[in-house]
Amino acid sequence: MIIKRFGTWALRSTTLALTLPLLGLGMSAPASAGTCTTQGCGGEVTNNSSMPIRITNCWSDSYGASEEGDKLGCVKSYNVNYWFAYNSDVELPAHDESKWHFYYYDTDAFRAYRGCVTKYHYWGAPTSTADRRGKASLWIKITNLDHVYIDSISC
Template identity: 35%
Template structure:
């Protein structure tokens, strides 16, 4: 009887965990920086320990994919290039910088792993490593309320 109750409790906890995990991985539509008027109102990237800048974008080009392998994101995203002064743009964060320091980047939609680099990103649920040694760049989409921290970033 005790064994059955324990098994039922473990299965219940596993189902609850799976549900939470599924909700966290559902793609969120990119938010417009014009709708995000204060720091930390959207996705945030913090370069805590990167030995190289981390590229970020305040836009995403479609609602279907989670990553894009190229130097720039397709238009309409990044139609304004590399600037902190506009939406549909990209920028970079040096060590110790956060996207919450830049008005148009209060809500970040993607970060880029540069070619030849290793980047470790803590998502609050663990750390993920992207290894692009011998590979081209990779843009990675993030959720609209995500808090990502770069814990390691080295380019070779």
């Protein structure tokens, strides 16, 4: 497990080191769905909860860091619950990882369900809580190479 984490960390660190000089040239990548075709090239979600979590492989810069609602505008109507296209969203099953699904190598957001409490953390960070009891669902953006772990969902 330590070797696996170090390998991922090393890959991400190398990618970041190679990307930083390009950012200075104004060549940053868009936040919307890309064509990431290699595991580890974008945001990842590991669902450690006992419930599925909805994830998407698209994001619009106009959303900011989060977006309320059950559906994102960037998801095409014919791509809801679809694993095989960009601009889609799906339910990531309990104990599954987005990195095992080609079109979700770069996962852009996950949804904290309305009426539920979702606990999650980014790799190496403390646990955060999205308490949506009495509120609408909330899509939370995953930035660049972040890895988000869904710890629990209770409704």
